[in-house]
Amino acid sequence: MQALSVRGLVKTYQNGAQALKGIDLEVEQGDFFALLGPNGAGKTTLIGILTSLVNKTSGEVRVFGHDLDRELETAKSCIGVVPQELNLNGFESLETIVVNQAGFYGIPRAIARERAEIYLGKLGLWDRRTKMSRMLSGGMKRRLMIARALMHEPRLLILDEPTAGVDIEIRRSMWEFLRELNERGTTIILTTHYLEEAEALCRSIAIIDGGRIIARDQMGGLLRSLQTETFVLNLRHALPAAPVVDGYPIKLIDKSTLEVELTKEQNLNEVFARLSAAGIQVLSMRNKVNRLEEVFMRLTDKSAHAVGGAAP
């Protein structure tokens, strides 16, 4: 079953800006789905429409088969959302915020209190439950918004930049929590600017740019589409110039750092063997950029060129 089905979704704002230009998208139940795109690509508008915070101009949205136009209340009850912007009542305690949120979804107060302990506990906030939300750090506020979104135990959880501004340790613990949630059956749609986050968590991916979906694939399939990959090699001894290795374009970045680009057919062993034969010792190596970042940059660059080319 599809958790989300979007057909021909168009959004034109009152100022004439067309944020979405006919989006078609499907997300399978149980998937961990990355929705990526540069700033202004239309991600937040799309999420806004899915969560009824933005009016669509045309198109159809179904959540677990429930049409947003005809079965709005049922569709909404299936969705939990963690928005990009902080939207907490600063004068309410953490417990009040999450218990009230459950109330808006019709969850009886006794059950809501039990769930508050579970979700605030899982996100490391139970000890602070009586504090006003304005007293929390940025990372804690983000975690509180996740706990709040889970109070009605949604089948589809939409996270719009949930780890923005969160330190690496908390980010990793949030990843673990989200993985566990997904393993227990919750479909998750994630937007993030940390592409390593999307690569680490998500099984499927769509890239949106200029209001259109420009790529939609399994994460593995998209990464395999990379034709070349660039590696950075740190050398033991400084070199006066880049070594010439037939078939392998090598650049000297500084005296003891090389950059080598490999196609899918080439392998690193060959590079190391040839460098070693030339008396060059490699101390360490890393990918120049995250692989998903490379795909992302190429696709969005191409998309930008296509738009630029089409412009008069």
Add this chain to the structure above:
Amino acid sequence: MSAFDPQKHVARARWIGFTTILRREFGRIVRIWGQTLVPSAVTATLYFVIFGSLIGRRVGQMGGFDYMQYIAPGLIMMSVITNAYGNVVSSFFGAKFQRFLEEVTVSPMPNWLVVLGFASGGILRGLLVGAIVTVVSLFFTHLEVHHILIIIAAVFLTATVFALGGFINAVFARNFDQVNWIPTFVLTPLTYFGGVFYSISLLPELAQKISFANPILHMVSAFRYGFLGTSDVDVRVAFAIMIGSAILLFVIAVGLMNRGTGMRE
């Protein structure tokens, strides 16, 4: 995980949603009691001291009653109007401004219930403050009850009308200035010219006719009728205006929510 299916328990889920909004509104009223409950009591005390005790003695009787007795229902109604309106306009606009209104708008609660929830918060504050001002007035005058049901119905309907008015104001408001415009430039003049302090029989004929177009005159007069058994207007017309206004404003408020006016583009 299993989603809570509101289809199975629609009425119960909606009741829980409604009481959650009302509980939150009550919590806000109590939390900032110095802004919500006390000012009207202080203002009413000043009115009673200045207009009632000091100036009132020279006024003598109004509409056949002691002046203090005459203005007490008007002052109670004035506080109900101001507080019912002020509660919803500031609470709803605050939630919109700080974006935590989204907690409600992403939920499956239908828009009519959201309007009802916020309006009920305003009605609650209006009635609470009305009760406080009533107690204050008892220190200055004796209040007789002529028709208790008319008193209850008039105060409840008036609070409803102005709570819904406050809701519509908050929907359109884009900043805090616009939250204050209507109370300052519309509500206050209409209230002062709405027979709170005088009987319109004192006015010239033309001014009396103009006063009849002021809905607050009808509300205050109906409420005063419940206490004194006398009114400047036909009480049946007054109730028709209150009920009609409440229905009209509710329909407008729900329509604005459905369109997402001032909230979503």
